[in-house]
Amino acid sequence: MQRLSTESRMLAACVAVFSLLLFICLVPAFAEDPKPEAEAWPKEQAGKFLAELEARHGGDKSLAAVFDQEKHLKMLKAPLAAKGRICFVPPGRLRFEITQPFASVLLYSTGDIRRFEQENGKWKTLDARAVRVMVLVMEQISHWMQGKFQEQSQVFDTTVAPAPEQRVTVRLRPKHERFREFIEGIDIAVGPPPELRIQAITVREPGGDYTEMRFTREWRGLALPDSVFEVPDAPLDALLADEGKKP
Amino acid sequence: MRAARTFSALLALLFIAGCLGGRLEYAPAARPDTKSGISACGDPPQRQAWRVRLRRGRQDSVFTVLVERDVQSGFGVAALNDVGGTLFQASAAGDGSAVVIQRNLLRIPDSVLARTFVQDALLPFLAHPPETASAGFLENGRSIRVNRLSRNRASIYVLSDSGNTIAEFLRLRGHHIAYHARFNTPGQPFEGGHEIISYSPRYAAAYRPLDTGQ
Numbered sequence: 001m002q003r004l005s006t007e008s009r010m011l012a013a014c015v016a017v018f019s020l021l022l023f024i025c026l027v028p029a030f031a032e033d034p035k036p037e038a039e040a041w042p043k044e045q046a047g048k049f050l051a052e053l054e055a056r057h058g059g060d061k062s063l064a065a066v067f068d069q070e071k072h073l074k075m076l077k078a079p080l081a082a083k084g085r086i087c088f089v090p091p092g093r094l095r096f097e098i099t100q101p102f103a104s105v106l107l108y109s110t111g112d113i114r115r116f117e118q119e120n121g122k123w124k125t126l127d128a129r130a131v132r133v134m135v136l137v138m139e140q141i142s143h144w145m146q147g148k149f150q151e152q153s154q155v156f157d158t159t160v161a162p163a164p165e166q167r168v169t170v171r172l173r174p175k176h177e178r179f180r181e182f183i184e185g186i187d188i189a190v191g192p193p194p195e196l197r198i199q200a201i202t203v204r205e206p207g208g209d210y211t212e213m214r215f216t217r218e219w220r221g222l223a224l225p226d227s228v229f230e231v232p233d234a235p236l237d238a239l240l241a242d243e244g245k246k247p
Numbered sequence: 248m249r250a251a252r253t254f255s256a257l258l259a260l261l262f263i264a265g266c267l268g269g270r271l272e273y274a275p276a277a278r279p280d281t282k283s284g285i286s287a288c289g290d291p292p293q294r295q296a297w298r299v300r301l302r303r304g305r306q307d308s309v310f311t312v313l314v315e316r317d318v319q320s321g322f323g324v325a326a327l328n329d330v331g332g333t334l335f336q337a338s339a340a341g342d343g344s345a346v347v348i349q350r351n352l353l354r355i356p357d358s359v360l361a362r363t364f365v366q367d368a369l370l371p372f373l374a375h376p377p378e379t380a381s382a383g384f385l386e387n388g389r390s391i392r393v394n395r396l397s398r399n400r401a402s403i404y405v406l407s408d409s410g411n412t413i414a415e416f417l418r419l420r421g422h423h424i425a426y427h428a429r430f431n432t433p434g435q436p437f438e439g440g441h442e443i444i445s446y447s448p449r450y451a452a453a454y455r456p457l458d459t460g461q
Contacts, residue, residue, distance in 0.1 A: 071331045075323045075338070075348070076315045080296060080459060098329050101457040102298045104309070106329070117300070117309050119455070126300075127307045137330045203331065207349065211331030 038161040040171070046160035049168065053147035056196050057220070062089045063145055064240060065218040069098075074208045085236065088142040093229040096138045097236075105232040108135050116232035123232045141213070144170075144188050145198050155179070156186070166192035167199070181206065219243050268424035268446045271417065273391055273403065276382040285392065285404070285411055291316070291372050292437055296457040299326075301364070303450045310334055311457065312368045322372065324365050326353075337365045343373045359448060367443050367452055370428055371436035374416045376404045389414075407433035420447075 040046065064087045070079040087095040094108040103118035106128075113135055115126040143149075149158050149170060156172035163169045172186040184204040191197035200214040222243060227234040297312045315323045321341045326334035334352045337360070339345035345365040347357040353364070366373075376392035383391045385405065392404040405415035412434035418426035425446050432439025440455045 069331055071327055071333075073313075073323075073325050073333070073336065075336055076294075076313060076325060078294070078315075080311070080313050080327065096329070101296065101459050102311070102455075104329055115309075117298075119300075126309055130306060130308050134328060134330050134332075137332070141330075205333065209333060213331070 038163065038169070040159035040161045046158070049160050050147070050149045050158070050170070053170075053190065053196055054150070055147075057145065057147035057198070059146075060090045061221040062224050063087065063142065063218065063220055064222055064224065064236075065145065065215045066240070068214045068216055070212045070214075072210050072212070085240075086138065086141065086145075087224055087228055087236070088145065089224055089229070090146070094135070094138055094142060095229055095234075095236075096134075106131060106134060106138070107229055107232070108138070109229045118232070141201060144201060145215075145218075147196075147198070163189065168196075267420060268427060268444065270422045271403065271419060271424050272386050272422065273383050273393065275393075276384055276390075285376060285406065285413065294459075295371075295437055296459045297368055297440070298455045298457050299364075299368075300453045300455075301450060302452070312364075312454075314368050314372070316372070322369055324368055326364070335360060335364075337361060339365060339369055343369050345369075355448075363445060363448060363450070364452070367428070367454065370416065370441060370443075370454075371430070374404065374413050374428070374430075376402075376413075380404065409434070 041049070064085065066085050067083070069082040069084060071082075072079045081101075082098050083100040084096070084098040086097070092108070092110045094106075096106045096108075098104045105116045105123075107114045107116075113128040113131060115128040115131055116123045117126050118124070149172075155175060157175055159171045159173075161169050161171060168190040170188040170190060172188070174180045174183055174185070182205065184206045186204070187200075187202040188198060189200040189202070191199045197218065198215060200212060202210055202212045204210045219240065222239070224239075225234065228236060228239075293316050295314045297314070298309065299312050300309050301307060310326050310328050312324065312326045317323060320338060322339040322345075324335075324337045324339060324345070326336075328334060332352075333350050335347055336349040337345045337347045339361075343366050345361040347360055347365075351357055351360055353360060355363075377394055380392040380394040380402075383393050385391055390406040390410060392406070394402040394404070396402060399421055401419045403415075403417040403419060404413050405417070406412070407414040414430055414433040416426075416428040416430075417424055423446075427444045428441055429443075430436045430439060430441045437456055440453065442454070443450075443452045445451070
């Protein structure tokens with residue numbers, strides 16, 4: 001009996017090892033297959049979800065978020081990674097900051113755009129005339145972070161599709177052909193309920209290049225001082241660190 | 248009639264002179280020095296990211312340029328803005344001749360982009376004199392290598408004090424400077440970056456290396 005038991009244990013171990021090897025061999029093979037896009041929800045269900053999202057994140061609450069950004073270019077082997085922060089106070093105050101691998105700040109306050117770059121440890125003012133398009137992009141990002149998708153209906157076809165682990169993807173596809181020359185589509189990853197946190201924004205360009213902005217932390221309803229939207233060296237690190245310590 | 252012609256010629260001369268920098272006087276070395284192994288940098292990386300500050304006219308812009316070396320195809324060069332938008336993508340051969348392959352949002356013709364900003368980003372990879380370059384020296388006594396491209400055009404490589412690295416690179420049209428690049432840390436351009444003044448087309452650019460941790 002003892003002998004049989006040892007043999008069956010060995011057989012079970014062999015099966016387990018074989019299964020593991022099979023799993024290891026098969027997973028990369030499956031991983032290389034492009035995943036088919038999940039079927040979008042019916043319009044009514046999608047509308048209900050977007051309304052829920054806006055109710056959850058909308059309003060006049062301030063927003064601060066930390067993100068990791070990756071630019072993937074088909075032409076290059078590895079993506080270019082950056083880290084940054086975005087702060088927003090409705091209706092019209094915005095701060096977009098890259099903290100690594102360089103330090104750059106774009107401030108937008110009631111129509112006034114200012115841009116700064118840190119060189120040799122000192123902040124230098126840059127010409128902000130050429131960055132109006134970037135401000136528009138950032139405004140869009142802050143709208144999406146607030147769950148505001150209804151206003152986008154003029155520009156994008158918006159659909160909602162389920163994603164693994166109770167997550168949801170909001171897909172924006174440009175309506176105008178001219179716009180599609182530059183942006184194929186935008187995918188917004190929404191986390192599971194009840195938080196429905198905006199986890200990532202992926203901007204896909206024609207030809208397969210894409211930019212992914214993954215939000216690693218966010219703070220809503222923070223009392224952001226005016227200096228955050230007025231000067232590049234506002235004490236944002238200290239402010240967010242203090243908030244992080246709060247229970 | 249003759250006065251009009253003379254006036255037109257003067258205007259043309261003034262225009263050409265306005266598109267070029269100052270005069271550069273140099274003389275051939277009486278006895279070529281024997282130092283060899285001159286290069287812009289020791290060991291070029293496979294991948295380099297630059298933060299570029301570009302001034303054209305009264306407008307300046309800042310963006311990121313990524314250069315990746317490829318043994319077979321040469322170089323891939325991409326410029327990106329801070330929100331990840333692609334400003335241009337170009338492919339360059341090992342000799343620096345480039346072609347814009349996707350997008351060009353800098354509002355300049357592809358051909359101009361290929362021989363200006365793309366080559367600027369590649370400069371530390373490529374700025375080393377060919378073996379056929381002749382030795383010479385500037386008025387201030389600095390050693391140079393001269394690569395004569397045509398009767399009217401030449402590339403000048405100004406050597407650092409150590410004599411085995413390039414400190415400056417110039418393109419001459421006649422005796423006038425058309426393009427002037429200076430390495431902030433000769434011999435280590437991927438750590439110190441470089442600065443460029445181009446007279447035709449007219450712009451100035453500063454290339455600061457970025458540590459992307461890759």
